[in-house]
C-alpha cells in the first residue's frame with residue numbers, strides 16, 4: 001500500500017471547519033519536527049469559503065491533488081451555518097468517490113489501558129485494523145422517495161455491492177495483513193438476512209482467502225462482531241467489512257481505543273493520493289476554545305508518514321502520543337488539563353526525549 005515518492009513528499013492541507021484548524025496546526029508542528037523535508041500547500045475549502053463564494057471542491061483542485069500531491073491532510077468538515085452540510089458532502093464524499101479511495105483504513109490501537117472503557121483490557125488486547133469499503137454499499141445515495149409527505153410514503157435506499165468493489169477491498173485487507181505479518185482476518189456481513197449482496201461478499205471472501213493460506217480467515221455476522229469487539233477484542237487482527245457496517249464498527253473501535261480524540265483514519269487507493277483525517281468531526285460545541293484534543297490529528301500525521309514509506313517516523317509519533325497518555329499529559333475530555341497547543345507541545349517534548 002505505501003507509495004514511496006522520489007522527491008520530498010508534498011501534502012495538500014485542508015484544515016476545513018471548526019476544530020479541524022486547531023488540531024491540524026498541531027499535527028503540522030509534529031510533522032515539521034519529524035519530517036522536515038515534507039512540503040505543504042494549504043487549501044481553504046470548507047464552510048467559510050462555501051459561504052463566501054459557493055465553492056466546495058472544484059474539479060481543478062481534485063486534479064491537482066491527483067497529480068501533484070502524495071497526501072491530502074484533512075482536519076474536519078461540518079458547520080452549523082451550513083445546515084445541509086452540502087460543502088462537507090461535496091468535499092469529503094467528492095474526494096472519496098472521484099479519487100476512488102475505496103479503502104477506509106482505521107487502526108484501532110489502545111495506547112494506554114486507563115483510557116479504555118473495557119475492564120481488564122491491556123494495550124496488547126486491542127490492536128487491530130479495520131478495512132471499511134468506502135465507495136459502495138448503502139452510501140451511494142441510490143434510491144428514491146415516492147408519495148413524499150403522505151401517509152403512503154415509500155423511501156428506498158439501495159445497497160450496491162459490485163464484484164469488483166467487494167473483491168478489491170477484501171484483497172487490500174489480505175494484502176495488508178500479509179505484508180504486515182498478521183495471521184488473522186475476519187470478514188463481517190449480514191448474509192443471513194441480506195441474501196444477495198452479502199452472499200457475494202461470502203463467495204468472494206472465500207476465493208481471495210484461498211490465495212492467502214498463511215492467514216486464518218474467519219467470518220462473523222456483524223451483530224456478533226460488535227459483541228466480540230467488546231468482549232474479546234484480542235481475537236482480532238484485521239477486519240474487513242462493507243461501508244455501513246464499517247462506519248459503525250470503526251466508531252466502536254474508536255470508543256474502545258480511548259475515544260474519538262485518539263482515532264486516525266486514511267482513505268486510500270494504493271498507488272494514488274490518499275486522504276487522511278482524524279475520525280472526529282468539526283465539534284462546533286468546542287470549536288475556537290482551544291481545548292480540542294489534537295492526538296487523533298497527530299496520529300493521522302504519523303499514518304501519512306507510514307503510508308509514504310516511513311514506518312519508523314509513524315512509530316515514533318505513536319510512541320510519543322503513548323508517552324503523553326502515560327504521563328497524563330492530555331486534554332480535558334481525557335481527564336487532563338492541557339489545551340490543544342499544550343498537548344501538541346507535549347508530543348514534541350516526548351519526541352525530543354526519544355532522541
Ligand code: ATP
Nearest residue numbers: 077078260261280281282283284285286292293333
Ligand atoms: P460530525 O461527526 O457529524 O462531523 P461532530 O463534530 O459534532 O459532528 P464528533 O466528532 O463525533 O461529531 O464529536 C462529538 C463530540 O465529541 C463533539 O461535539 C465534541 O464535544 C467531542 N469531540 C470530538 N472530537 C474531539 C476532540 N478532538 N477533542 C475533544 N473533544 C472532541
